[in-house]
Amino acid sequence: MASTQVASEETRVASGARPGTTLAAVSVVQFMVSLDLTVVNVGLPRIGSGLGFSEVGLTWVIHAYALTFGGLLLLGGKIADRYGHKRVMLLGLGLFGIASLAGGLAQAPGQLVAARAAQGIGAAAVAPAALALLASTFPGGRERVKAFGIWSAVNASGGAVGVLVGGLLTQYAGWQWVMYVNLPMAALALALSWRGVAQDTPAARRGRPDVLGAVLATAGAALLVFGVVRTDQHPWTSATTLITLAVAVVLLAGFIQVERTTKRDPVIRLGLLANRSVAGANLYMLLFGGAMASALYFVSLYLQRVLGGSPARAGAEFLPFMLGVVVGSTLAVKFGYKFAPRNMLITGGTLAALGYAWFGLIRSDGSFLVDVLGPSVLASVGIGLCLAPAVSIATGGVLPHEAGAASGVLNSTRQIGASLGLAALGTVAADRTGHAITPGRLNAGYALGMLVGAGILVCAVLIAVFVLPRPAPADEAQKP
Known part of the structure; x- marks a missing residue:
């Protein structure tokens, strides 16, 4: 009875939407948000010299975005539920675009850090609102599997493309363009959302916030x-x-x-977190987010500091990783009709863990073809297999008026997981490296960090095996 009520209410919300345009708008939004998590990284040295950052102060170009994005996601999801997902997404996109322009025009360290913080606020509004629109527009069946497969491809590839684009823009156009690159994406998402996404009905306001x-x-x-x-x-x-x-x-x-x-009216109904599927998916994403962030970080440093590549070359060498995520997401769509999301998380997590363990064998006198290409493909395909099933589990069966809260929790979990994981693995790597800057010592630290990341992914697989509920036999296969 309850599931019938959920399905009917979700269908009612989705009926006025243009599914294709909504998917396009949400994909552009997610690609932009994911790209902005990594596009600045390769350009940090030139940003520091261009604006006169201190060595410690330069880290806040990254941290200002992560801090506001991760800290405000829960509130962003609740606001989206209360005032309408489309409305909040439009406002967040506007803020994100203005902040990106201000960042490119920055003339002092404080101005750029403030702009990055404002970008994080905008991202905290658009990310849960966009994901809630996707969940309510595609309530179930084949179309939901396909939609979340596309979402996961642009989500993960955005981070990988960010490294490539950041390197190319920094080297050939100037560091300011790692900020300006967001402007056309924000404008496109605004145009698609304004005319093509149906205005959803905000949640009934059951009391004061x-x-x-x-x-x-x-x-x-x-x-x-x-x-x-x-x-x-x-x-x-x-x-x-x-x-x-x-x-x-x-x-x-x-x-x-x-x-x-x-x-x-609570920020989030705690009964939502008591749901075994929602709780398990968030635990999985907490661990998965930490491991995924470490791959982009350590491999980028390995390519530049150990193998001696330029920023543009290091970015180009991330292309196989990006393509692997797309392949994995495509496979998730193909097999998502036949296998339960839980089984996809187990398979994808295992492949990613094997890829990270392979990364742990990198050598100081290695090469891209021998030491990076193979593990990049294996790990990225595993990552692509996992993202859509995790989101589908975390938001499946959630009423439309709680979709923003559920997606806000998942996005917050992933962001906090990325921060926790990267900081923890960075500490592990730094402890092995010490104060040395020789390729051999640096390589030892990066390799250890990736091996620990493999262990974190194994823990995520165990969460999927023992925490997520087994699908009923009737749900094990979703035949076309």
Whole structure:
């Protein structure tokens, strides 16, 4: 009875939409957000010299975006549910575009960091709103599998393309273009959304908004990301890091208590997190996000610092990784009709773990063809297989008025996982490398980081095996 009610309500929401245009708009949005997580990385040295950043201050070009994006995702999802997914996505796109223009025009470090923070705020609004529109437009069946397959391809390839585009733009056009590149994408997404995406009905406002819960959730998540990203300056065992993370845990615990007892409209219904599928998918994505971020980071450094490639060449050498994600996402669509999403997560996670373990064999006197190409293809195909099933599990069976909250939780989990994983693996690699900058010592650190990433992916596979519910025999195959 409940599932029939969910399906009928989702069908009602989706009936006024243009599915193809909605998918195109959401894909452009997700590609832009994913690209912006990596497009700046290759250009950091020239950004630092161009604007006069200190060595420590330069890291905040990355951290300002991660901090606001990861910290505000839960609030962004709730706002999208309350005021309408399309409306919030349009406003977020406008802010993202303006912030990108301001970043390209920046003349001082503080101006660029502020622009990156504003980009993160815009991304925290558009990401959950776009994913909620996708989930409600494609409520089930073959079209949902196909739509999420396309979404996962542009999502993961955006990060890989970001490395390529960032290298090319930095080397041949100037670092400012790693910011300006967002403008045409934001304009295209605005045009598609304005005319082609149906105006959805906001959730019924069942009371005054839970302001205290929103503040606690945002502050706790932001402080958690803040504590993690600063581990490059303050070690994990330092008093600064421990106190920061402890305060974050206290704030998040307070958020849970407020959500349990509030009589206002809660930021997120805790019963949503009690759902085994939603909880399992988020745990999987927490681990998966950390491992995925480490691949882009360590391999980029290996190609440039150990093998001696230029930024443009390193970006070009990420093309097989990008194509592998597309292939994996295509296979996820093809086999998604026949196999349960849980089984796809197990298969894809296992392939990705094997690819990361292979990366752990990189050599200081190696080459792209021998040491990078093979593991890039294996790991990226596994990643492509996993993204769409994870999103489908986390948002499946969720009522339209909670779709933004559910997607906000998933996006927040992935972003926090990426920050936690990258900081943890970066610490592991730095401990092995020490203060040496010789290719041999650097290579040892990067290889160890990738091996630990393989272990994290194995843990994600175990989550899929033991936490996610087994599909019923009737659901094991979805025949065309």
